[in-house]
Amino acid sequence: MEAAIATDLDVYPIGSLRETIDFLEDGTGVKPCKIDVEQVFNQALKYPMDFSDVKGQETAKRALEVAAAGGHNILMVGPPGSGKTMLARRLPTILPNLTMEEALEVTKIYSVSGLLPANTALIATRQFCSPHHTISDAGLIGGGRVPKPGQVSLAHHGVLFLDEMPEFRKDILEMLRQPMEDGQVTISRSMVSLTYPSQFMLVGAMNPCPCGFFGDANHDCTCNPGQIQKYMSKVSGPLLDRIDIHIEVPAVKFKDLAAEPTGEKSDSIRERVNHARRIQLMRFNDEPGMFCNAHMESKDLQKFCPLDSKSLELLRTAITKLGLSARAYDRIIKVSRTIADIEAAEQIETRHISEAIQYRSLDRNLWM
Numbered sequence: 001m002e003a004a005i006a007t008d009l010d011v012y013p014i015g016s017l018r019e020t021i022d023f024l025e026d027g028t029g030v031k032p033c034k035i036d037v038e039q040v041f042n043q044a045l046k047y048p049m050d051f052s053d054v055k056g057q058e059t060a061k062r063a064l065e066v067a068a069a070g071g072h073n074i075l076m077v078g079p080p081g082s083g084k085t086m087l088a089r090r091l092p093t094i095l096p097n098l099t100m101e102e103a104l105e106v107t108k109i110y111s112v113s114g115l116l117p118a119n120t121a122l123i124a125t126r127q128f129c130s131p132h133h134t135i136s137d138a139g140l141i142g143g144g145r146v147p148k149p150g151q152v153s154l155a156h157h158g159v160l161f162l163d164e165m166p167e168f169r170k171d172i173l174e175m176l177r178q179p180m181e182d183g184q185v186t187i188s189r190s191m192v193s194l195t196y197p198s199q200f201m202l203v204g205a206m207n208p209c210p211c212g213f214f215g216d217a218n219h220d221c222t223c224n225p226g227q228i229q230k231y232m233s234k235v236s237g238p239l240l241d242r243i244d245i246h247i248e249v250p251a252v253k254f255k256d257l258a259a260e261p262t263g264e265k266s267d268s269i270r271e272r273v274n275h276a277r278r279i280q281l282m283r284f285n286d287e288p289g290m291f292c293n294a295h296m297e298s299k300d301l302q303k304f305c306p307l308d309s310k311s312l313e314l315l316r317t318a319i320t321k322l323g324l325s326a327r328a329y330d331r332i333i334k335v336s337r338t339i340a341d342i343e344a345a346e347q348i349e350t351r352h353i354s355e356a357i358q359y360r361s362l363d364r365n366l367w368m
């Protein structure tokens, strides 16, 4: 079936040798399989869930919109039941529409994995992969006797969600560094070496402490400071360094839960995201391999994110007064660029910086 979209040719799906012979003899019996690509793409945008299902949590929703708009990895910290998983599952619904080229890449990965659903010619939706924390190396990165793509590749152009992130073994989390940096993984076995793409958005979720209620207004936390620090330190280091946005997701207020959902629909959020991405595509037109703000490295910031003196001053104050880490500096500028892109502002302004500073909660937190 997949072959039908790859070319303009008619493709004849033939199930048996008998059918082949009949077909070759009189050209009957088998109908050519044509795929209406436009219809596949339209259908793909009809997700079974929507951002508007989530009540309240306006700050978290906005942070996810910013993350989607700039391709930034994001970590959500909050007590059980606050809606972290619910929010993460809805991220694909606001990511930019897949291009044909991207859809073909995703389809290829699912096809070689034997995971292409029956009667599916083209995967045109952003995928959401949520591996359990007990996942093996091979399951995550890819591998096996006949090397198969892992979750990092099945999440290509989509979302890799690490729920309860501190529960993952540290060495497993570390293994994500390379695929995140390179956008691809190479799996070597004695006989073969295969490379699969792995460009995903990482979304992490975690409780603020082992019992889950540190800082919660409605429950007492039963953990001691040592336990909390040990728990938080599990996500520190190189992986956390690649997460531009971290936010706290507090328990939903009862009045929000009791109310009718009033939030914005995914479709209209996605329109803003698409628009912000188009601006980025133009910005990075001459930069091979770069297509969203998250791809900028320190050396690119001077060129693409010049700051005026007011913004610089605000940033300096935040770093010193709030005790933000030096690594936060670059992240804040990158995320500010995305926030400015969402409103199509040419220049990064102080209000964009102020908002981006809000998305560094782990940097200024008590526990770290």
Ligand SMILES: Nc1ncnc2c1ncn2[C@@H]1O[C@H](COP(=O)(O)OP(=O)(O)O)[C@@H](O)[C@H]1O
Pocket (backbone or CB within 6 Å): 053, 054, 055, 056, 057, 078, 079, 080, 081, 082, 083, 084, 085, 086, 087, 252, 257
């Ligand atoms: N903001 C919210 N709006 C509507 N329902 C919510 C919200 N937050 C939580 N829920 C309900 O609570 C359930 C548990 O939320 P979940 O996303 O699993 O929380 P967490 O991952 O933070 O523990 C959800 O399936 C949903 O039914």
Ligand SMILES: [Mg+2]
Pocket (backbone or CB within 6 Å): 081, 084, 085, 086, 163, 205
């Ligand atoms: Mg959860």
Ligand SMILES: [Zn+2]
Pocket (backbone or CB within 6 Å): 209, 210, 211, 212, 213, 214, 221, 222, 223
């Ligand atoms: Zn606790």
